[in-house]
Amino acid sequence: MALRALVTLLFVPLFLSPTILGYSQADIKKWCSQTPNPEPCEYFLSHKPNYHNSIKQKSDFFTISKQLALERALKAQSNIFSLGPKCKNAREKAAWADCLDLYEYTHLRLNKTIDPNVKCSQTDAQTWLSTALTNLETCRAGFIELGVPDNLLPLMSNNVSKLISNALALNKVPYTVPSYKHGFPTWVKPGDRKLLQSSSTPKANIVVAQDGSGNYKTIKEAISAASSQSGSGRFVIYVKAGTYKENIEIKLKNVMLVGDGIGKTIVTGSKSVGGGSTTFNSATIGK
The missing domain is CATH 1.20.140.40 (Invertase/pectin methylesterase inhibitor family protein)
Structure with missing residues (x-):
């Protein structure tokens, strides 16, 4: 038992x-x-x-x-x-x-x-x-x-x-009209707003120039160099006047490209659906 x-x-x-x-x-x-x-x-x-x-x-x-x-x-x-x-x-x-x-x-x-x-x-x-x-x-x-x-x-x-x-x-978020301050969306930080409003070229971390007077001759090289930099602040890449035939993809945060103005610093690419690229991958500069 x-x-x-x-x-x-x-x-x-x-x-x-x-x-x-x-x-x-x-x-x-x-x-x-x-x-x-x-x-x-x-x-x-x-x-x-x-x-x-x-x-x-x-x-x-x-x-x-x-x-x-x-x-x-x-x-x-x-x-x-x-x-x-x-x-x-x-x-x-x-x-x-x-x-x-x-x-x-x-x-x-x-x-x-x-x-x-x-x-x-x-x-x-x-x-x-x-x-x-x-x-x-x-x-x-x-x-x-x-x-x-x-x-x-x-x-x-x-x-x-x-x-x-x-x-x-x-x-279910209802649409709200964006709010602005001094011509910029309110989510733009004061420091960034001043940087965008500045009439002078901000101090560059890297200079790109086709004639060899800068740190690099192509924007791609500058972006690659920026990826190895430490720090969380704004990283400024100054691109001197010239025509840069490149397709740029930026996967970094806080990168700012600055040129010499419209018609002076030109970035141009030729990718297209007709050439075998998707629309997504055809951007001249993609972030």
Whole structure:
């Protein structure tokens, strides 16, 4: 009898109700029905591990929706990366490379709305979510512009656009007319405003000149040099008069390009959709 009782006690925990790892179906239906795209919302929430099992208020659901969009964006980014070796020609590779960058930017923007260490107002969240959604549309547009078959886009998107749209709909920030001070938007800091209003050329950290009288002969070289500089202040690159046939991409913060004026310092590029570049990648100077 003692042995039988011991065996019974050992097996009792196996018959207890298992812990539910997902949100309750009632909550999922209730909250997802309030979004413009309830189907992907319901599907992914049903498969999302969670130990609290309830969504108590709208702010909780908004946070969950942003996290869900970020998770799917990261999954899509991984899928895109794996598609690189499968590109058959230069046009496919160009569209693929754009999407790889654009999903990275989307990941960064979505993270800004979630990271507790980043100050993000409701208006900020609207801006970052809108930017993230635009990035995905730009990715899709690149395939269309270059005539690349877009049969790979479903694998790349993973419903990310719909999930971001849901978060945008939940945020609901009304449009407000921008406010200005001294001719500049109020978000422009006083120091930056003075720098822009100054009639004299600000002190340059690097000088670019085609005749060799500066630190570098091309703007690309100057941008590359700026990336190795430390400090958080404004970094000024003075570009002397001349025509610079370059396509510049700046991935740095607080960089300021200053020239000698209209018609004197000219930066020109020749990339176009007709030449095999996407619109996104054809900018003469892109930030």
